[in-house]
Amino acid sequence: MVKMILQRLIQIIPTLLVVVTITFVLTRLIPGNPAAAVLGPQASVEEIERMEEEMGLNDSLGKQYVDYLKNIVKGDFGKSYSYNIPVMDLITERIPNTLLISLTSLVLAILISIPLGIVSAIKQYSAFDYIAMVLALVGVSMPIFWLGLMLVLVFSVNLGWLPSLGMGSMNNGLWDVVSHMILPVACLATIPTATFTRITRSSMLEVVNNDFIKSLRARGLKERVIIYKHALKNALPPVITVIGLQLAAAFTGAILTETIFSWPGMGTLITGAIENRDYMLVQGAVLITAMAFVFVNLAVDLLYMVINPKVNYESKGGGA
Amino acid sequence: MEHKKDSLGGQAHAVMLEKERKSNSAWNKIKRNKTAMLGLFIVVFMMILVIFAGILAPYDPNELSLGSTYLKPGSPGHIFGTDEFGRDLLSRIIYGSRISILVAVGATFVGATIGVLLGLVSGYAGGIVDSVIMRIMDGMMAFPFILLSIILMTILGTGVFNVILAVGIANIPNFARVVRGQVHIVKNEDYCKAVIGIGASHPRLLFKHILPNTLSPIIVYATLSTAGSIISEAALSFLGLGITPPTASWGNILRAGKETLNTAPHIATISGIFILLTVLGFNLLGDGIRDVLDPKMKK
Numbered sequence: 001m002v003k004m005i006l007q008r009l010i011q012i013i014p015t016l017l018v019v020v021t022i023t024f025v026l027t028r029l030i031p032g033n034p035a036a037a038v039l040g041p042q043a044s045v046e047e048i049e050r051m052e053e054e055m056g057l058n059d060s061l062g063k064q065y066v067d068y069l070k071n072i073v074k075g076d077f078g079k080s081y082s083y084n085i086p087v088m089d090l091i092t093e094r095i096p097n098t099l100l101i102s103l104t105s106l107v108l109a110i111l112i113s114i115p116l117g118i119v120s121a122i123k124q125y126s127a128f129d130y131i132a133m134v135l136a137l138v139g140v141s142m143p144i145f146w147l148g149l150m151l152v153l154v155f156s157v158n159l160g161w162l163p164s165l166g167m168g169s170m171n172n173g174l175w176d177v178v179s180h181m182i183l184p185v186a187c188l189a190t191i192p193t194a195t196f197t198r199i200t201r202s203s204m205l206e207v208v209n210n211d212f213i214k215s216l217r218a219r220g221l222k223e224r225v226i227i228y229k230h231a232l233k234n235a236l237p238p239v240i241t242v243i244g245l246q247l248a249a250a251f252t253g254a255i256l257t258e259t260i261f262s263w264p265g266m267g268t269l270i271t272g273a274i275e276n277r278d279y280m281l282v283q284g285a286v287l288i289t290a291m292a293f294v295f296v297n298l299a300v301d302l303l304y305m306v307i308n309p310k311v312n313y314e315s316k317g318g319g320a
Numbered sequence: 321m322e323h324k325k326d327s328l329g330g331q332a333h334a335v336m337l338e339k340e341r342k343s344n345s346a347w348n349k350i351k352r353n354k355t356a357m358l359g360l361f362i363v364v365f366m367m368i369l370v371i372f373a374g375i376l377a378p379y380d381p382n383e384l385s386l387g388s389t390y391l392k393p394g395s396p397g398h399i400f401g402t403d404e405f406g407r408d409l410l411s412r413i414i415y416g417s418r419i420s421i422l423v424a425v426g427a428t429f430v431g432a433t434i435g436v437l438l439g440l441v442s443g444y445a446g447g448i449v450d451s452v453i454m455r456i457m458d459g460m461m462a463f464p465f466i467l468l469s470i471i472l473m474t475i476l477g478t479g480v481f482n483v484i485l486a487v488g489i490a491n492i493p494n495f496a497r498v499v500r501g502q503v504h505i506v507k508n509e510d511y512c513k514a515v516i517g518i519g520a521s522h523p524r525l526l527f528k529h530i531l532p533n534t535l536s537p538i539i540v541y542a543t544l545s546t547a548g549s550i551i552s553e554a555a556l557s558f559l560g561l562g563i564t565p566p567t568a569s570w571g572n573i574l575r576a577g578k579e580t581l582n583t584a585p586h587i588a589t590i591s592g593i594f595i596l597l598t599v600l601g602f603n604l605l606g607d608g609i610r611d612v613l614d615p616k617m618k619k
Binding site for chain 1: 355451455456458459460461462463464465466467470471472474475477547551554555558559574577578581582585588589591592595596599600603604
């Protein structure tokens with residue numbers, strides 16, 4: 001297993017290199033002149049030329065790439081011109097805000113979906129199961145940016161219960177922040193809740209029909225003990241994998257959700273940076289996001305190896 | 321089976337086998353799957369909108385009528401009401417279906433074509449080729465789908481063709497992985513070894529023998545990917561990066577609806593319902609096809 005873990009660790013090096021390279025190429029391809037963008041519309045041609053020289057834009061692409069790699073290794077992501085502070089400072093300021101809503105929504109999704117999936121599985125083909133599965137199907141198909149608008153329409157515009165924009169401030173008390181969180185979190189939790197409910201149900205169904213569960217029943221164990229202690233434990237590995245995948249995917253949802261609710265996180269930071277042609281910021285924020293994804297996936301894989309040593313890593317990597 | 325053959329005679333047995341074969345055919349299995357049929361019904365309904373938009377839409381989708389802006393749904397002559405320029409919302413939704421579904425199908429086609437090729441080569445060649453292709457796919461997958469599309473759209477600029485390309489490129493890695501995994505299973509089967517044994521060329525083996533045997537997961541994934549691409553188009557247009565007005569797409573109708581959420585909520589509500597329904601339809605159909613074609617993949 002140590003060998004497998006080491007193999008997995010070595011595997012991420014080329015992936016990271018690809019991530020870094022794709023980010024470099026994509027940001028270079030965004031149309032517009034970064035030097036002109038920094039100086040603003042009033043800049044003269046000479047000023048722009050001087051700035052291009054200063055920013056290293058006249059160097060060969062190869063040299064730019066090497067400089068860029070060197071800086072990344074040093075943890076230097078350059079300076080955002082629209083905010084006029086180092087990119088890294090902006091990112092460390094925004095990441096907690098994105099984590100706040102994405103992690104809260106994931107925890108909420110787990111708390112709702114696992115019991116829901118279990119009950120659906122135990123009462124397979126009941127009205128409860130039927131309704132839960134229809135809701136879950138609608139949930140996985142939900143365009144969350146539309147759901148966000150509908151939540152705003154009902155709870156902010158029509159009922160006036162909850163604020164629809166921004167994040168509030170702890171200076172106005174905890175409720176101010178919490179009330180601003182409710183709609184974005186509800187929006188973000190929808191797809192994970194639906195996904196987890198479906199996978200918990202199907203995984204539980206597979207386990208409950210196993211012989212060892214039948215033999216536990218034959219031995220006269222209480223149904224509650226059988227379900228929650230024995231069956232659930234064996235049904236969890238696939239659920240954990242899916243939770244891990246959603247953890248990494250949570251960011252995709254965050255980009256759209258943050259835009260709708262003007263939540264000051266990484267999503268709004270990146271979309272704003274693209275609009276302003278703030279190349280350094282786009283490059284840094286996109287890179288950090290992608291690297292975070294690689295590491296979360298790594299963590300999930302390692303966790304999976306530990307809880308389920310039977311998994312043959314080679315065949316898992318090849319399968320769909 | 322044997323005793324039945326004796327009692328019923330050879331002919332009757334053949335008829336029975338034929339019946340059994342028919343009831344087990346993919347189509348019959350899908351017919352028995354109620355949710356898949358619901359999905360198919362929704363997809364067919366949307367396809368009818370796409371094909372017969374010109375006949376079904378009561379108005380020209382771009383016809384302005386500044387005297388009757390923001391009419392509520394149910395107004396005479398406008399079941400879904402009108403938008404900020406007095407354009408008939410029903411007609412815009414019907415014409416919007418063309419763009420939204422064209423983009424989704426096109427993006428799936430682009431992603432599938434390139435992804436399948438890469439997956440075939442990667443899985444078949446193995447070794448260093450496989451490693452290089454798969455690491456690039458891993459790297460692409462590290463970018464959140466929507467983020468990759470947003471950056472590609474910024475580079476390419478708005479427009480139908482560019483949305484297809486941007487969403488299509490973001491679709492590539494998943495197809496490549498699905499196909500590569502399948503090739504790994506298929507290429508070690510006896511019939512593939514036999515084909516090599518009789519001296520078939522690599523391309524012949526790859527396209528004539530391996531590709532057809534990887535089709536089931538490709539079909540399943542393509543259906544689900546169409547659902548995802550409808551969301552992607554809508555998301556990009558919603559952010560103002562996809563299809564730009566006056567061309568109607570469900571995403572940009574929703575974007576316009578967002579601006580008037582307080583005064584005319586029906587625009588956002590109705591366009592979103594169509595997105596949700598269509599995505600649901602493709603998802604149900606995809607799940608159903610998966611259950612039928614590949615019971616092992618059933619989750």
